[in-house]
Amino acid sequence: MPHRKTIAGQVEQLIGSLCGASICDDCITDRLNLSVRSQANVVTRELGHREKYGRAKTPCGQCGALKTAIQIKIQGANWRKLFAFS
Numbered sequence: 001m002p003h004r005k006t007i008a009g010q011v012e013q014l015i016g017s018l019c020g021a022s023i024c025d026d027c028i029t030d031r032l033n034l035s036v037r038s039q040a041n042v043v044t045r046e047l048g049h050r051e052k053y054g055r056a057k058t059p060c061g062q063c064g065a066l067k068t069a070i071q072i073k074i075q076g077a078n079w080r081k082l083f084a085f086s
């Protein structure tokens with residue numbers, strides 16, 4: 001996979017690297033050193049519509065805050081179980 005420099009590409013890569021752990025927009029902003037949070041928000045909102053990702057109000061796997069966070073759906077993982085708590 002080629003290294004993409006776009007913010008969307010970086011966000012996708014970051015979410016994928018968490019192996020199913022959730023991450024909120026603030027943590028994405030922090031991890032990728034984005035200048036404003038809305039840059040992450042635009043991307044996660046878009047990704048949230050895809051089958052591959054789940055986006056819901058859930059405790060963030062990084063900072064622990066209960067907010068809208070996104071995670072990649074890992075096949076075979078107990079994704080539904082994780083979301084049963086939200």
Ligand SMILES: [Zn+2]
Pocket residue numbers: 023024025026027060061062063064065
């Ligand atoms: Zn967070």
